[in-house]
Amino acid sequence: MMKLSFQALGFILFLSFIHSQAALLKYTFVVQETNYTRLCSTKSLLTVNGLFPGPTITARRGDTVIVDVINKGDHNITIHWHGVKQPRYPWSDGPEFVTQCPIQPGANFSQKVLLSDEEGTLWWHAHSDWSRATIHGLIVILPRLGTTYPFPQPDQEVPIVLGEWWKTDIQTVFENFVDGGGDPANSDALTINGQPGDLYNCSISGTTKIKVDRGKTYLVRMVNAAMNNLIFFAIANHSVTVVGSDGAYTKPLKSNYITISPGQTLDFLLEANQPSNHYYIAARLFNGQPSSRFDNTTTTAVLQYAGNYTPSSPPVFPGTLPAFNDRNASFNFTASLRSLASAEHPIDVPLTIKRTLFYTLSINAIPCPANQTCEAIRNTSRFAASINNITFDMPSTAILGAYYRGINRGVYGDDFPDVPPLKFNYTQTSGLNASLRLPEVATEVTMLKHNETVELVFQGTNLVAGIDHPMHLHGHSFYVVGSGFGNYKRKRDSLTYNLVDPPHMQTIAVPQNGWTAIRFKADNPGVWFMHCHLERHVSWGMGMVFIVRNGKSADARILPPPPDMPPC
Numbered sequence: 001m002m003k004l005s006f007q008a009l010g011f012i013l014f015l016s017f018i019h020s021q022a023a024l025l026k027y028t029f030v031v032q033e034t035n036y037t038r039l040c041s042t043k044s045l046l047t048v049n050g051l052f053p054g055p056t057i058t059a060r061r062g063d064t065v066i067v068d069v070i071n072k073g074d075h076n077i078t079i080h081w082h083g084v085k086q087p088r089y090p091w092s093d094g095p096e097f098v099t100q101c102p103i104q105p106g107a108n109f110s111q112k113v114l115l116s117d118e119e120g121t122l123w124w125h126a127h128s129d130w131s132r133a134t135i136h137g138l139i140v141i142l143p144r145l146g147t148t149y150p151f152p153q154p155d156q157e158v159p160i161v162l163g164e165w166w167k168t169d170i171q172t173v174f175e176n177f178v179d180g181g182g183d184p185a186n187s188d189a190l191t192i193n194g195q196p197g198d199l200y201n202c203s204i205s206g207t208t209k210i211k212v213d214r215g216k217t218y219l220v221r222m223v224n225a226a227m228n229n230l231i232f233f234a235i236a237n238h239s240v241t242v243v244g245s246d247g248a249y250t251k252p253l254k255s256n257y258i259t260i261s262p263g264q265t266l267d268f269l270l271e272a273n274q275p276s277n278h279y280y281i282a283a284r285l286f287n288g289q290p291s292s293r294f295d296n297t298t299t300t301a302v303l304q305y306a307g308n309y310t311p312s313s314p315p316v317f318p319g320t321l322p323a324f325n326d327r328n329a330s331f332n333f334t335a336s337l338r339s340l341a342s343a344e345h346p347i348d349v350p351l352t353i354k355r356t357l358f359y360t361l362s363i364n365a366i367p368c369p370a371n372q373t374c375e376a377i378r379n380t381s382r383f384a385a386s387i388n389n390i391t392f393d394m395p396s397t398a399i400l401g402a403y404y405r406g407i408n409r410g411v412y413g414d415d416f417p418d419v420p421p422l423k424f425n426y427t428q429t430s431g432l433n434a435s436l437r438l439p440e441v442a443t444e445v446t447m448l449k450h451n452e453t454v455e456l457v458f459q460g461t462n463l464v465a466g467i468d469h470p471m472h473l474h475g476h477s478f479y480v481v482g483s484g485f486g487n488y489k490r491k492r493d494s495l496t497y498n499l500v501d502p503p504h505m506q507t508i509a510v511p512q513n514g515w516t517a518i519r520f521k522a523d524n525p526g527v528w529f530m531h532c533h534l535e536r537h538v539s540w541g542m543g544m545v546f547i548v549r550n551g552k553s554a555d556a557r558i559l560p561p562p563p564d565m566p567p568c
């Protein structure tokens with residue numbers, strides 16, 4: 001055990017050596033129950049260090065952060081560092097039963113967060129059942145010492161964490177959802193930095209205020225930490241200039257609204273260049289299925305200029321916030337992101353592809369077993385979700401440990417298909433044969449060779465219902481080279497790819513009844529979860545695992561596990 005720990009320490013020293021400025025930082029995360037009052041009532045929620053949203057981790061590019069996670073709650077927990085690639089070190093990645101067993105009540109786990117080429121904003125969150133509703137926070141990754149932002153130095157930085165709030169305890173929401181087999185209860189509010197804002201009852205005193213000085217520029221670091229929804233966001237009378245997403249810089253994109261997927265981060269510049277006043281910052285859902293019931297509330301914060309003036313009352317509301325069902329506004333914003341792709345921040349889009357994958361994303365239905373309750377499809381079924389018709393069956397022990405020790409038998413199979421088992425009109429609006437809705441339930445992984453170049457086309461289907469799927473890959477960033485509505489046709493659609501400056505992301509919304517093509521190099525040996533970041537979809541099984549094999553050389557292999565991996 002000691003030997004392993006010295007090897008791991010040696011790796012950190014080695015990192016510090018090659019980037020002489022890289023630092024080793026330490027944080028302590030105590031998972032604990034904390035009382036919070038929102039929407040007229042007080043409830044106890046699981047937090048980190050008593051904070052909602054949780055503490056921000058601030059580091060520089062290339063640093064190593066050690067986070068001692070101490071579980072003082074009464075609930076199994078794991079923590080994931082969303083967007084951090086963790087080169088060769090999947091052990092700290094966090095998804096429950098993929099890379100680790102949970103940190104049980106009373107236990108602790110010292111996690112190493114290995115930053116490499118990420119720069120900008122990422123976030124961390126719980127990755128076990130639905131605890132991430134309240135267990136999340138930002139990771140701010142500043143440029144290395146001696147380097148600067150690829151845009152004018154902002155006067156100040158402002159964090160914005162978008163969340164979703166239920167009056168009921170999230171664990172109860174989750175259990176009712178699992179037991180019922182139907183849709184989960186809608187949230188009761190959205191939040192900006194933990195506060196619903198003054199369009200809800202009982203929130204007026206706690207509205208988030210962002211105080212600005214006229215003439216100054218602010219760098220806003222935003223994450224969508226909501227559980228089940230894409231979000232539209234706007235600031236009254238102010239445009240913003242997006243400069244980064246998912247821990248990579250983008251070309252400046254000026255817009256008077258924002259679309260952000262759960263899991264995604266956006267960095268944008270906000271110039272306080274309007275008449276001194278109070279302006280609403282507002283956010284609400286993008287919902288492509290207007291017939292469904294959804295949380296149609298609006299969360300607000302206030303952008304408050306300093307100085308002596310009589311503010312308008314109420315504050316000015318953003319007229320540019322898109323309507324709930326504005327698919328074009330959602331698609332257009334996301335499809336407009338471009339990598340910065342400068343000399344200082346070059347990109348490396350794979351141009352020769354070794355492995356071509358085509359994955360369908362579907363909502364499924366499983367006929368109601370005789371002894372269960374089933375709230376889906378007029379109480380006849382339970383919802384499921386799948387990739388290439390496979391509903392991911394979460395094992396009860398970690399896949400990474402089983403793979404590393406060569407004892408995979410019975411834990412997972414390596415037959416995840418490269419293409420769906422059946423071709424059909426994926427996006428047909430009606431009349432899809434109901435028999436197609438039944439998925440296969442299995443724990444299958446896709447093996448990738450070290451440094452294999454991969455193109456993966458996600459195809460949304462209209463089985464049960466079409467909806468945007470924000471797909472998230474662990475351990476890698478990918479280039480989003482194309483997207484569109486309808487069925488993907490390689491001959492036609494590959495001609496539209498952007499191979500010049502596609503955005504470098506880890507979470508991308510595949511449009512409703514549409515497709516998205518991504519490319520990446522499997523250069524990070526390990527076991528990496530890929531899943532929809534809508535919590536209800538991943539709970540229904542919309543996930544799969546990539547295992548990137550070791551390369552030949554010693555520096556292309558998974559590092560040994562730490563001695564304190566939580567046991568099952």
Ligand SMILES: *[C@@H]1O[C@H](CO)[C@@H](O)[C@H](O)[C@H]1NC(C)=O
Pocket residue numbers: 033034035044
């Ligand atoms: C939360 O509030 C309840 C009811 O008022 C109280 O019993 C409990 O001790 C509080 N918990 C914490 C952690 O403060």
Ligand SMILES: *[C@@H]1O[C@H](CO)[C@@H](O)[C@H](O)[C@H]1NC(C)=O
Pocket residue numbers: 070107108
């Ligand atoms: C972490 O767990 C270990 C093993 O159970 C224990 O020895 C140690 O005291 C714990 N540390 C903290 C800070 O709780």
Ligand SMILES: *[C@@H]1O[C@H](CO)[C@@H](O)[C@H](O)[C@H]1NC(C)=O
Pocket residue numbers: 199200201
């Ligand atoms: C606020 O409370 C009033 C009175 O109970 C109710 O009519 C109204 O719908 C509530 N508004 C919101 C946004 O919850």
Ligand SMILES: *[C@@H]1O[C@H](CO)[C@@H](O)[C@H](O)[C@H]1NC(C)=O
Pocket residue numbers: 236237274275277316
């Ligand atoms: C905000 O914009 C609206 C519409 O352009 C305009 O009528 C209003 O005067 C502006 N408010 C302030 C405080 O600048």
Ligand SMILES: *[C@@H]1O[C@H](CO)[C@@H](O)[C@H](O)[C@H]1NC(C)=O
Pocket residue numbers: 296
């Ligand atoms: C939200 O939905 C409720 C119930 O369907 C409806 O009564 C209300 O008008 C809606 N509010 C908005 C702002 O769309």
Ligand SMILES: *[C@@H]1O[C@H](CO)[C@@H](O)[C@H](O)[C@H]1NC(C)=O
Pocket residue numbers: 326328
């Ligand atoms: C969305 O864009 C499509 C194609 O550009 C257009 O045909 C359609 O009218 C637009 N819909 C809305 C609601 O703007």
Ligand SMILES: *[C@@H]1O[C@H](CO)[C@@H](O)[C@H](O)[C@H]1NC(C)=O
Pocket residue numbers: 331332333335336
């Ligand atoms: C977004 O909409 C604008 C204005 O309608 C249009 O010029 C632009 O091409 C659209 N971009 C994308 C990626 O659809």
Ligand SMILES: *[C@@H]1O[C@H](CO)[C@@H](O)[C@H](O)[C@H]1NC(C)=O
Pocket residue numbers: 369371
């Ligand atoms: C339902 O029945 C199946 C098959 O008889 C059995 O395996 C399962 O444990 C039962 N589940 C419950 C919740 O009773």
Ligand SMILES: *[C@@H]1O[C@H](CO)[C@@H](O)[C@H](O)[C@H]1NC(C)=O
Pocket residue numbers: 425427428429430
């Ligand atoms: C597939 O379904 C779409 C939407 O219903 C329809 O417009 C299209 O014609 C269908 N394509 C084929 C090849 O049947």
Ligand SMILES: *[C@@H]1O[C@H](CO)[C@@H](O)[C@H](O)[C@H]1NC(C)=O
Pocket residue numbers: 389421422435436437438439440
């Ligand atoms: C998925 O697999 C199930 C079970 O083999 C089958 O019944 C169903 O038709 C398949 N659906 C699709 C869309 O491939």
Ligand SMILES: *[C@@H]1O[C@H](CO)[C@@H](O)[C@H](O)[C@H]1NC(C)=O
Pocket residue numbers: 451521523551552553556
């Ligand atoms: C694998 O790719 C990485 C980064 O893309 C490169 O630095 C490395 O040399 C490659 N390794 C091998 C063995 O080809």
Ligand SMILES: *[C@@H]1O[C@H](CO)[C@@H](O)[C@H](O)[C@H]1NC(C)=O
Pocket residue numbers: 076101102104396567568
């Ligand atoms: C907590 O995790 C342990 C180890 O995986 C497992 O045996 C136990 O059932 C879990 N407890 C709950 C309540 O899920």
Ligand SMILES: [Cu+2]
Pocket residue numbers: 468469470532533534537538542
């Ligand atoms: Cu999804």
